[in-house]
Amino acid sequence: MAVLICLIFSVLSTISQYADFANETLFWMEICLVVFFGVEYVVRMWAAGCRSKYMGFFGRIRFIRKPICIIDLIVVVASIIVLCVGSNGQVFATSAIRGIRFLQILRMLHVDRQGGTWRLLGSVVFIHRQELITTLYIGFLGLIFSSYFVYLAEKKDDEDEEEDGDFSSYADALWWGVVCSHCLALLYSR
Incomplete structure (x- = not known):
C-alpha cells in the first residue's frame, strides 16, 4: 500500500498545485521505503541460505542473480543514490530524482513475487497467440x-502554411491515428 501511495504522490508532484506538498511527503516516504526494502533485501539474502541450492557464498550469488532480486537491488541502490545526492538547487539532482521515480513502478513487482500473474498472462497469450497476431495485424493495417x-x-x-489544424507529414497523421484508435478503444471498453 505504501508503494501505491508513493506512486500517487509521484503523480501529484508533477502537478504544480500540489508539487511542494507531494515532494516533501514523497521524500520522507522514500526514506522509509528505502530502509524497509533495503533491510528486507538483506534479510531475504541471508534467509536464502536455508534452501540447499542457495547455501554458501556461491548459492547466495545464484540467489542474487534472480530477476526479482536484480530489480530489487537496482531500486534500492538507485533510490539510495538519489536520496544521498539530494536536490539542493542542482538541476541534475532534481531531474535525477524525478527520473528515478519510475523505479517505484518496479516496486509493485514485490506484490507478485512468485510471478503467478505473469505466468497466467503468458499462458493466456501463448494459448491465444494466433488470435492476438491476427488482431494486431488487422489493427495495424x-x-x-x-x-x-x-x-x-x-x-x-x-499556401496554407499558417494553418495549425492540418497535418504537415504522414507521421503527424499516424500519431493522430494512434491517439484516435486509443480513444476509440477506451470508448468501446466502457
Missing part, C-alpha cells in the same frame, strides 16, 4: 490506411 487517407484529406498545401 487499419491504422496505416486510415492515417494515410486522413493525411491525404488534411495535408498542408504550400
